[in-house]
Amino acid sequence: MRGFIYTLEVLIAISLIAVSSSLLFSRVPEKPDFVPALLKERAFEVLDNLYNSGVLGIYAANNSEPSLEQSLLSLLPPNYLFETEICAESCDTLNVPGNRSVVSADYYIGSYRGSYVGKRVKIWAWTE
Amino acid sequence: MGVDRVSNNMGYDAFEECGVLASTCPARFACIASHIIRCFCSRVGTTSPRPHGQMFIISAMIVIMALYSLTGLLSIYSTGQEKAREEGVIIEKMLSVVVREYKSIAGLAVTKDNATIIQYLTNFSALVRNTRDARVLYVFAYSNTSAQKFSVTTGNYVKDRINVSLNASDSTPNYSLLLEDKTNATVEFTRTSNVMINITMTYVDSSGSHGETFALNASSQNSLALFIDVALEEDGAFVRSKDIYNRSW
Numbered sequence: 001m002r003g004f005i006y007t008l009e010v011l012i013a014i015s016l017i018a019v020s021s022s023l024l025f026s027r028v029p030e031k032p033d034f035v036p037a038l039l040k041e042r043a044f045e046v047l048d049n050l051y052n053s054g055v056l057g058i059y060a061a062n063n064s065e066p067s068l069e070q071s072l073l074s075l076l077p078p079n080y081l082f083e084t085e086i087c088a089e090s091c092d093t094l095n096v097p098g099n100r101s102v103v104s105a106d107y108y109i110g111s112y113r114g115s116y117v118g119k120r121v122k123i124w125a126w127t128e
Numbered sequence: 129m130g131v132d133r134v135s136n137n138m139g140y141d142a143f144e145e146c147g148v149l150a151s152t153c154p155a156r157f158a159c160i161a162s163h164i165i166r167c168f169c170s171r172v173g174t175t176s177p178r179p180h181g182q183m184f185i186i187s188a189m190i191v192i193m194a195l196y197s198l199t200g201l202l203s204i205y206s207t208g209q210e211k212a213r214e215e216g217v218i219i220e221k222m223l224s225v226v227v228r229e230y231k232s233i234a235g236l237a238v239t240k241d242n243a244t245i246i247q248y249l250t251n252f253s254a255l256v257r258n259t260r261d262a263r264v265l266y267v268f269a270y271s272n273t274s275a276q277k278f279s280v281t282t283g284n285y286v287k288d289r290i291n292v293s294l295n296a297s298d299s300t301p302n303y304s305l306l307l308e309d310k311t312n313a314t315v316e317f318t319r320t321s322n323v324m325i326n327i328t329m330t331y332v333d334s335s336g337s338h339g340e341t342f343a344l345n346a347s348s349q350n351s352l353a354l355f356i357d358v359a360l361e362e363d364g365a366f367v368r369s370k371d372i373y374n375r376s377w
Contacts, residue, residue, distance in 0.1 A: 012184070012185065013188035014188075016185070016188040017188050017195070020195060021195055024196060025199065037218070040218055041214065041217060044218055044221060044222070048221065088255055089259055105218070106259065106260070108226055108229050109229065110229030110230065110232050110233040110252050111233050111248075114236060115236075116236065116248045118248070118255055120255065
């Protein structure tokens with residue numbers, strides 16, 4: 001009988017530990033989502049790269065979006081989808097998907113080769 | 129963790145004996161544990177040899193507390209700061225681009241007149257301000273040696289009304305201006321010599337008084353100086369940059 005009581009006491013203690021453990025560790029910690037931040041950084045860096053190679057200024061000054069998108073296609077990974085606009089204050093978001101998680105980055109162009117441009121190159125990016 | 133071995137007053141090792149006695153007990157954990165505790169207590173002379181049930185509960189509580197303290201280790205993935213840093217890196221790059229473009233616009237003064245540059249700075253400031261959570265303050269000084277004068281334009285895009293005081297060394301007069309948000313004002317100084325002129329701009333906004341000093345090289349044929357203060361904020365990240373750009377030609 002005494003052994004049974006001890007066993008019961010131990011079982012209560014073990015149950016307490018088990019219940020507490022399950023309560024304490026039941027919530028799986030949420031892993032932070034770095035993908036949007038990295039996607040945004042990559043998109044901005046690609047624009048910066050184009051600026052440093054001297055072509056982004058030309059595209060912005062000439063408003064040549066197709067050429068810009070062609071250049072971006074070769075620089076961004078194939079699973080990165082994007083839409084760009086060369087605009088001033090208001091940019092057209094017609095081709096930006098509304099049902100996806102999209103990040104955007106702005107690249108300002110003040111002047112190019114002695115002429116004022118005053119535009120921003122806006123890129124929206126998302127993954128497949 | 130080791131346990132100190134305890135001997136009774138006869139020098140008899142309680143652990144050893146209790147271990148022998150426990151081995152005779154039926155192979156049940158609780159029985160063996162209680163047997164050892166009871167035997168051990170009696171050997172070392174404890175007055176209450178029976179291990180009460182509370183001991184197990186107390187032990188359980190200690191284990192639970194230990195587990196609770198371990199839950200903190202699970203926050204290893206809660207790297208919110210790391211994520212904020214990532215956002216900060218992007219906005220910092222954007223800030224450097226904006227500052228660089230201000231300088232390039234000021235540099236257009238080599239081929240454009242002062243009024244045109246002021247218009248460009250106004251337009252670009254409006255663009256940045258209307259498309260981002262940005263605050264911009266610029267002071268653009270332009271000197272032409274053919275006239276003993278130079279102009280100083282202050283642009284306020286800091287989301288606040290500011291009181292600006294402008295004075296320049298070896299120059300007259302001093303100015304005091306009240307600038308509303310998204311406005312600029314140009315004043316003209318007359319210099320007494322063709323030297324380096326220190327322009328001091330002091331402004332008071334709702335956060336207090338601030339002062340900046342930068343130099344304009346009035347000894348050259350033509351020269352410009354741009355003081356730029358840009359602050360950007362996005363997704364909780366805040367970056368600010370002050371820079372001075374000088375050019376003579």
